[in-house]
Amino acid sequence: MRNLISQRVNAIPPSGIRKFFDIAAANPKVISLAIGEPDFVTPRPILQAGVDSLLRGETAYTSNAGTIQLRRAISAHLSKRYGVSYDPETEIFVTVGVSEAFADLFIAICDPGDEVVIPAPCFVAYSASVALSGGTPVTVDLTAATGFQASGDVIAPYITPKTKAILIGSPSNPTGAVYTRDNLISIGEVAKKHDLIVVSDEVYDRLVYGVPHVCVPSLPSMRERTVLLGGFSKDYAMTGWRIGYMCGPEALVAAAKKVHQYIIMSAPTMSQAAAVAALEQGEAHVQHMVGEYDRRRKLLVRELNTMGLTCFEPRGAFYCFPDVSASGMNGDVFANTLLAEEEVALVPGSAFGFSGANHVRIAYAQSYEKIETAIERMYRFMKKHG
Ligand SMILES: Cc1ncc(COP(=O)(O)O)c(C=O)c1O
Structure with missing residues (x-):
């Protein structure tokens, strides 16, 4: 054959x-x-919420965007923790882990040849999800000498007329680096100068040791050009439940949600109930x-x-x-x-x-x-x- x-x-x-x-x-x-x-x-209360949802017979699809309860809980959580607010109706949707969110977003923004700049070493799915969507990943190689952190100066030479986004993961898999506020601000300046978006993978946001996690859309004038990806897998020990989310400006979220509608429909229903419990009782x-x-x-x-x-x-x-x-x-x-x-x-x-x-x-x-x-x-x- x-x-x-x-x-x-x-x-x-x-x-x-x-x-x-x-x-x-x-x-x-x-x-x-x-x-x-x-x-x-x-953790037990989260498990129980998932089980209770099943026993209530909640075995059907939810709204494409996810249950309104979970979207409201995510919105309240981000507002309380990082002072950044998203409309649960139009600026948030629930995904099958952050993994799905990468695919939705890059399919939504990449035409063939469009470039996404990615500091590395980085999570293995970053380049793959850009390439699978038809885009071109452009890797910026970092070393331990800079604490495995990029800054605006380091990234700027990699920007071309084809660049659409800069993808940052902090805290980082595999290095454990947590980006400083200054580095993120300087990367934001590059994004503003070249009219790009920052895709911020914050799936490990709660796992920091003695340093603050800086939520990118909370930085001055970054909310309008950041797509925030968050999840439950790592912070709440929920890898198998497969729940993540995307927050951002309405037009970008709507485009990514359109992809999600066709390839996923909705994230697992019992897992969404468990995720609400994670945010409300998991601290x-x-x-x-x-x-x-x-x-x-x-x-x-x-x-x-x-x-x-x-x-x-x-x-x-x-x-x-x-x-x-x-x-x-x-x-x-x-x-x-x-x-x-x-x-x-x-x-x-x-x-x-x-x-x-x-x-x-x-x-x-x-x-x-x-x-x-x-x-x-x-x-x-x-x-x-x-
Ligand atoms: C940096 C990073 N982002 C995203 C993911 C995917 O997480 P999820 O389980 O939410 O799909 C992982 C999983 O290892 C990861 O390390």
Whole structure:
């Protein structure tokens, strides 16, 4: 049979994360710090709200935009936390995770060849979702020397007449960097100068350690040129419920919602009920999980630096991104050899962009005890190879 697969899909590499995840899942002796997913079960009141919704028989579609209860709860939450207000009727819609929101938005704004500027290392779906929509991802390679943060000056040279958007993820997967207010303001200035939008992925907004999260649309005159993507997967340990949202200026939200209507219809109904409970009753649980992640973060950063794997201090999300050059290996060889010799799974930094090649991503969304055991194994590994 002739090859039916489109060039667009053929050109996209498979996710570099899944490979390590699959190997780890097949061997129970492997400690996997490869996957960016909370080890917590969804907190009880949130679970219960989802179950109650099902038992009430709420098994039909909701409005395309999501239930008005959830949109109102999102609006109230953003207004209270960040002082930014969105009309629940026209400026918010509920998606199947932030993952769906990327697809909706880039299909809505990209004509073939339109460019989206993306600082990297970054989440694997950023470039892929732009490319799948027919746009062209333009990568800006960052290093640990700048704390893995872009600024307006760093981004400006990459803007062309074809640029439509700048995509920022803060707190960052994979580096754990949390953008400073000044850097975000300077990126906003570039967006204003060239009449671009900023797409701000804030899915880890609550997972910050000792630094504030800056919500991009809350910055002066940024609300009108920002599309804010938020979600429940990470902050509330709800990855499997598949709920996210998009907020922004009405015209952009309406265009993305049109895509959502045709490819999704509506996000899962019971999950929307659970998400309302997350916003209304989840705060103490978020605080608890943040405290636990912080304990693990401190342990990992200290031990990695002691064993010679230089680690920039991550201030958000649940990832460390050490430089593994002291082992004499690049990130790919390091991750493969560590998995083979010590049964610890990490992800090579190259999965997130060219400038991650000498790094690995370590997710600390696993129990403290498992992380301790992984550290022991890594010490042994570094004694042999370092
Ligand atoms: C930076 C970032 N954005 C978005 C997502 C997707 O999240 P969701 O579960 O809401 O689709 C992830 C998941 O790993 C992520 O790391």
